[in-house]
Amino acid sequence: MNSRLPRTSNxxxxxxxxxxxxxxxxxxQGQYCSILTTAGIVGCGIYDLKxxxxxxxxxxxxxxxxxxxxxxxxxxxxxxIVGCTxxxxxxxxxxxxxxxxxxxxxxxxxxxxxxxLMTTTASCADEPPKSxxxxxxxxxxxxxxxxxxxxxxxxxxxxxxxxxENNTHFPxxxxxxHPSDRVLVMNDSDGDGKADxxxxxxxxxxxxxxxxxxxxxxPVAATKDQPQPKQSVYIATRREIFLFHDDDGDDxxxxxxxxxxxxxxxxxxxxxxxxFAIDALGWMYFGFGENLGADYxxxxxxxxxxxxxxxxxxxxxxxLDGSKLSQIATGFWNPHASCFDAFGRLFxxxxxxxxxxxxxxxxxxxxxxxxxxxxxxxxGLHPFTAWNGEIPGTLPMVAGTGEAPSGILAxxxxxxxxxxxxxxxxxxxxxxxxxxxxxxxxxxxEEYLGNLLVTSWGDHRIDRxxxxxKGTSF
Numbered sequence: 001m002n003s004r005l006p007r008t009s010n011x012x013x014x015x016x017x018x019x020x021x022x023x024x025x026x027x028x029q030g031q032y033c034s035i036l037t038t039a040g041i042v043g044c045g046i047y048d049l050k051x052x053x054x055x056x057x058x059x060x061x062x063x064x065x066x067x068x069x070x071x072x073x074x075x076x077x078x079x080x081i082v083g084c085t086x087x088x089x090x091x092x093x094x095x096x097x098x099x100x101x102x103x104x105x106x107x108x109x110x111x112x113x114x115x116x117l118m119t120t121t122a123s124c125a126d127e128p129p130k131s132x133x134x135x136x137x138x139x140x141x142x143x144x145x146x147x148x149x150x151x152x153x154x155x156x157x158x159x160x161x162x163x164x165e166n167n168t169h170f171p172x173x174x175x176x177x178h179p180s181d182r183v184l185v186m187n188d189s190d191g192d193g194k195a196d197x198x199x200x201x202x203x204x205x206x207x208x209x210x211x212x213x214x215x216x217x218x219p220v221a222a223t224k225d226q227p228q229p230k231q232s233v234y235i236a237t238r239r240e241i242f243l244f245h246d247d248d249g250d251d252x253x254x255x256x257x258x259x260x261x262x263x264x265x266x267x268x269x270x271x272x273x274x275x276f277a278i279d280a281l282g283w284m285y286f287g288f289g290e291n292l293g294a295d296y297x298x299x300x301x302x303x304x305x306x307x308x309x310x311x312x313x314x315x316x317x318x319x320l321d322g323s324k325l326s327q328i329a330t331g332f333w334n335p336h337a338s339c340f341d342a343f344g345r346l347f348x349x350x351x352x353x354x355x356x357x358x359x360x361x362x363x364x365x366x367x368x369x370x371x372x373x374x375x376x377x378x379x380g381l382h383p384f385t386a387w388n389g390e391i392p393g394t395l396p397m398v399a400g401t402g403e404a405p406s407g408i409l410a411x412x413x414x415x416x417x418x419x420x421x422x423x424x425x426x427x428x429x430x431x432x433x434x435x436x437x438x439x440x441x442x443x444x445x446e447e448y449l450g451n452l453l454v455t456s457w458g459d460h461r462i463d464r465x466x467x468x469x470k471g472t473s474f
Contacts, residue, residue: 004028008377012268012292013073015100017107021354021378022073031071035099036354039106039113040088042081042099044070053085058109060084060093060102077103129460136416142186142195148177151406152236152274156213160251161186161195162233168206169269181205183235183244185251199251207238207269209336210286212276218320220245226255236286238262238272241322257301259322262288264296270336271313273298277338277346278320285317285328285346287335293374300325310375315348315364331370331394333380338364341410341450347398349405349454353380356387358400361408361454361465363473369394398474402456402463411448 006027013022013035021036034043040058041047052059062079064070070079076099084093084102091109093102129138141161152164162185167178182203186195214220214232222228229245233253241260244253262273271289278284288298295309301322308314313332318325328346338348350360353372356379362370371386371394380387389396452465467474 010378015104017104024072033070033073035073035103037106039109042076042102049083049085056087058087060088062099139193152210154211154213157216162211164208164211166208181208202244202253205237209274210236210276218282236273259301261299264294266291266294268292271334275337277340279340282320283317284320285338287315289313289334290374312372312374328366329364329368331372333372337407339408339410342412349408354378356380359405360397361399361401363398401454403458405454406457407455409453411451416448
């Protein structure tokens with residue numbers, strides 16, 4: 001390492017009331033360190049309290065000396081608090097207590113807020129989601145106890161919904177739900193718009209994020225030892241991509257293949273493998289998060305191995321059997337979901353770094369670099385880290401998204417049109433033919449065709465993006 005360059009490092013620290021991120025930065029004759037929690041920061045004396053206080057932020061500081069400087073986040077734990085903002089005081093933080101005690105109080109504040117929200121939710125009925133387009137109607141298809149914590153879904157050619165029920169992603173203490181993740185097949189057998197037949201497709205999974213039904217135009221061939229399956233489904237967990245097969249058509253997986261696996265010490269539930277997109281040529285694309293900077297190897301079914309660590313998130317592709325693995329683009333934080341539009345263009349949604357909003361909608365091209373570097377610091381504020389194409393050689397975002405985007409699709413259908421007008425396809429066709437109108441889609445279909453629909457987990461909404469050409473992108 002070049003001694004003339006500044007040094008930055010960060011790592012996860014565990015406490016009684018949760019976890020936090022420890023950060024250390026050093027340069028010639030200078031350094032600072034901090035512990036970042038969801039509620040606020042415990043840091044060294046380099047922090048100014050006046051500005052954070054004006055913005056209502058929770059900051060508590062310890063102070064080192066030239067003889068005993070605070071250089072690593074662990075140094076803060078046994079040091080005494082010498083100052084804090086009013087927001088930090090509201091958590092019970094006081095001058096003279098240790099940095100560890102201050103961190104624990106911040107983490108307790110997060111837990112208290114979470115419990116309050118849970119209590120409020122339990123004491124009053126949730127207001128149902130509303131469509132901002134009055135021509136579209138949102139209907140409830142399935143709810144608890146039919147499913148809990150859905151983290152991924154896909155719909156097959158018969159209209160059945162394959163949904164991941166995630167029970168392993170940060171379950172609360174004493175969780176009494178199902179002990180593992182499972183994939184459910186939900187069917188509306190009587191056509192009333194509600195799931196009335198639910199079958200467990202597979203069980204025993206952990207940290208499951210994405211599911212994709214294999215397209216019927218890419219059938220799995222029979223072999224000498226195995227029949228041609230009636231249905232095949234891809235499932236991405238944090239560490240592995242599986243291809244499950246239903247051989248007899250009973251909506252239950254009979255066997256599975258591991259086609260891509262991740263070898264790493266990283267174990268955070270949702271910054272591993274996720275986000276399928278299958279193109280028209282039989283390539284499957286998937287994302288990989290920043291993995292907290294840990295070294296890794298991604299291994300395809302034919303033994304192809306790609307390695308790295310600290311560069312940030314990437315997008316890869318492979319054949320539908322997991323062979324011919326290659327990296328497509330880099331510079332992401334966590335490309336959690338991707339899709340192709342009708343023109344074969346790949347789009348992804350990327351969560352934002354700790355201090356570098358907004359989350360991003362990106363047009364992904366082979367060889368593209370989208371700027372983020374975990375090794376430059378988790379926060380994303382390093383001058384050599386780009387977020388919107390600020391550095392030559394990096395690419396900008398198409399647009400900002402809501403917080404924690406978790407799904408994306410390109411709308412290439414006329415389903416909204418018929419749903420809005422309450423007509424079936426046969427009556428609509430007769431009406432158009434009798435009126436002598438052209439084959440041009442009606443206004444509602446024109447409005448949505450080619451638009452991107454993006455879910456925002458953090459803001460509880462679905463956003464619609466109408467793409468406008470800008471050079472060779474949008």
